[in-house]
Amino acid sequence: MAHLGPGRRRIAVPVGLALTASLAFLPSVAASAAPLGNTAGTAAATKPDTTGPKLSYVANLNAYATVTAAKKAIERAGGTVVTSYEQIGVVVAHSQNPDFAKQLRAQRGLFVSVGATRTAPLKTVQTTEEGTTQKLSAADAAKAAATATDGQEPLEPNQWDLRAIKADQAHKINDGSPDVTVGVIDTGVDDTHPDLAANFSKSQSANCVGGVADTTEGAWRPYADGSDHGTHVAGTIAAARNGIGISGVAPGVKVAAIKVSEPGTSLFFTEAVVCGFMFAAEKGIEVTNNSYYVDPWLYNCKADDDQKALVEALGRATKYAERKGVLSVASAGNSNHDLASNAIVDDTSPDDGTPVPRTIDPHECLDLPTQLPGVVTVSATGDQGFKSYYSSFGLGVVDVAAPGGDKWQIPATPDANGRVLSTLPGGGYGYKQGTSMAGPHVAGVAALLKSAHPTATPSQLQAMLKAQATKTACPEKVYDGTGALVDATTCQSKWGQTGYYGYGVVDALKAVK
Numbered sequence: 001m002a003h004l005g006p007g008r009r010r011i012a013v014p015v016g017l018a019l020t021a022s023l024a025f026l027p028s029v030a031a032s033a034a035p036l037g038n039t040a041g042t043a044a045a046t047k048p049d050t051t052g053p054k055l056s057y058v059a060n061l062n063a064y065a066t067v068t069a070a071k072k073a074i075e076r077a078g079g080t081v082v083t084s085y086e087q088i089g090v091v092v093a094h095s096q097n098p099d100f101a102k103q104l105r106a107q108r109g110l111f112v113s114v115g116a117t118r119t120a121p122l123k124t125v126q127t128t129e130e131g132t133t134q135k136l137s138a139a140d141a142a143k144a145a146a147t148a149t150d151g152q153e154p155l156e157p158n159q160w161d162l163r164a165i166k167a168d169q170a171h172k173i174n175d176g177s178p179d180v181t182v183g184v185i186d187t188g189v190d191d192t193h194p195d196l197a198a199n200f201s202k203s204q205s206a207n208c209v210g211g212v213a214d215t216t217e218g219a220w221r222p223y224a225d226g227s228d229h230g231t232h233v234a235g236t237i238a239a240a241r242n243g244i245g246i247s248g249v250a251p252g253v254k255v256a257a258i259k260v261s262e263p264g265t266s267l268f269f270t271e272a273v274v275c276g277f278m279f280a281a282e283k284g285i286e287v288t289n290n291s292y293y294v295d296p297w298l299y300n301c302k303a304d305d306d307q308k309a310l311v312e313a314l315g316r317a318t319k320y321a322e323r324k325g326v327l328s329v330a331s332a333g334n335s336n337h338d339l340a341s342n343a344i345v346d347d348t349s350p351d352d353g354t355p356v357p358r359t360i361d362p363h364e365c366l367d368l369p370t371q372l373p374g375v376v377t378v379s380a381t382g383d384q385g386f387k388s389y390y391s392s393f394g395l396g397v398v399d400v401a402a403p404g405g406d407k408w409q410i411p412a413t414p415d416a417n418g419r420v421l422s423t424l425p426g427g428g429y430g431y432k433q434g435t436s437m438a439g440p441h442v443a444g445v446a447a448l449l450k451s452a453h454p455t456a457t458p459s460q461l462q463a464m465l466k467a468q469a470t471k472t473a474c475p476e477k478v479y480d481g482t483g484a485l486v487d488a489t490t491c492q493s494k495w496g497q498t499g500y501y502g503y504g505v506v507d508a509l510k511a512v513k
Helices: 027-032 067-076 100-105 138-147 160-164 229-238 270-282 305-323 435-452 458-468 508-512
Strands: 055-061 079-085 090-095 111-116 181-186 254-259 287-290 327-331 344-346 358-360 376-381 400-403 420-424 428-432 477-479 485-487
Touching: 055 067, 055 100, 055 270, 055 305, 067 079, 067 090, 079 270, 090 270, 090 305, 100 111, 100 305, 111 305, 160 400, 181 229, 181 270, 181 435, 229 254, 229 420, 229 428, 229 435, 254 270, 270 287, 270 305, 287 435, 305 327, 327 435, 327 458, 376 435, 400 435, 435 458, 435 508, 458 508
Parallel strands: 181 254, 181 287, 287 327, 327 376, 376 400
Antiparallel strands: 055 090, 055 111, 079 090, 344 358, 420 428, 477 485
């Protein structure tokens, strides 16, 4: 699955993010570009090798380089430019030259870092949910509808998650503004779903797979053989209060789909995710939800030349989006990793080839986009308020918590299902659990905050999310993966935060007040 799940968060500032806004890679900065130089004196004259696998690369320019000069260097090294972002100095290219990245890195007058976005050849993407989807049957839907009270949506009795963050009470005051849009950077959204159609923003939706935004009609929808993940996430955020199905956390706001997952594999590669953030920034989207990690590396180590470039490119994209008014929310991951520890065993990377087990330091090897500066990191909880058994955590890493579901924490609902109920492609509904499901609850609350405070900046919205969160202390017990209650020895607390819940569980009612 597209790696919607394993963790993410902000710890160490990625290389190159210290570049100031005054060096924001604008065309006007290009006048003093350093000479290209002939690498080793022969690079420009020697025909590049094209016998290697066709890979995708991101090339990050230094503050004084021009995109025009970079493109010429890329072409001389045997590359083909796919797209470029002058706003942040990032170029996406394809090449079959095995030494492509090495040759460009040698040109320090142009490039800060260059790296392959994958380890396997391009083909003609994944997510952070835990387990498979449980589709809601007609019988279970009827059972829920029979218990719905006045003012509730037919399936709302099963939405324990709304009540956990007081979203049901918030809806009596304000459903959110249609002037606010949440961009779902994910596997695509079925905008024809009757619970999503009224709130869907086509003009702010696209397919970014490959790194270039495609805005043709329906390009943002899931592939025929694709994942239901993005549609489920979208419903949690903004399913309409229309007498059909469920209600979203912010049923009055708009939702847009930015598809970034590869067909067949649902893997999320850097060039697509960079495109997603840049598209959101330029289309006036206020909040993005990111329930995935960027493939193929669960953690991207800055000591590795390729992974360093991915951190750089994504860091530039998220910071640019933030400067354009976008608050980014990301799930912490489903590996039950302590993202504040000094050592984590990563035995899943790279996930587009043969994984090679390695021990990493999450302060130096980052889960993307979760651990990037300015991104809100979200852990998952269940109906009883415990951290979900799968959720990653970390003191000073997790910002807030929200319902993500937990099959061991059983609610008193008609279905008695501890997972999160939401929309599925084709007009259906179903249950999922994961930090993928926690993130959209926070994105929805952020949208309610933006509706109430239209001039609030992303940093101000993040501060309000934390300040209004329900403070939650470390529990004595927590469920493990087998359903057993065990001592919560991994939860730490300091400065009003905990490793399990950050500043606390988000509160939708406070957001609208």
